Amino acid sequence: MAFTVxxxxxxxxxxxxxxxxxxxxxxxxxxxxxxxRxxxxxxxxxxxxxxxxxxxxGIASSVVVSALGDAAAITEYGVRFTKPVVVDPEAGADVRVVATVGAVDEAGARIDLKVTFGDTTVLGKAQLRVAI
Structure with missing residues (x-):
């Protein structure tokens, strides 16, 4: 897969x-x-x-793994937990993940993840390094 910022x-x-x-x-x-409870x-x-x-x-990284087709390509992953995802007993909760190429170098790419619940970002500085 070719990566472009x-x-x-x-x-x-x-x-x-x-x-x-x-x-x-x-x-x-x-x-x-x-x-x-x-x-x-x-x-x-x-x-x-x-x-x-x-x-x-885990959900956030699985979105990238599905797109890449190879979990082994991920060499690094980190996040900051910023806000909780409250799961309603009836309606549940929808978590949205958007993975965007943030940087590319000779070794690989940095994938930036925007992970939201409603209008709230729930994971901060969520980034994966992917080997090329």
Missing amino acids: GDVVAEREIHLTRESLVRYAGASGDFNPIHY DDVAAAVGLPGVLAHGMLTM
Whole structure:
């Protein structure tokens, strides 16, 4: 795949449900009740049940992996968790990922990820390095 600064590599919207959170908890072993119990989330001052930060991070990278077709091409990945994704018990939550080429050099490309929930950016400085 050829990379040109400014090109959109991939974009996708992923719908999360409470079931998604339970499945992720089982796979990851992260059974913190703020990810599935409204009463616990409210008791600690949260606006509702939150998606796991690592789930959000994984979803964001999976959009690029799907576009590249090769997870091994990713040599580096980092994010800052900036805002939570609140998953409504009925409506769920939609996370949008847009992956854009931010820089290219002889070794590879930097892919910048814009990850949003509604109008809110939920992952800051989300970047992948991809080997060419």
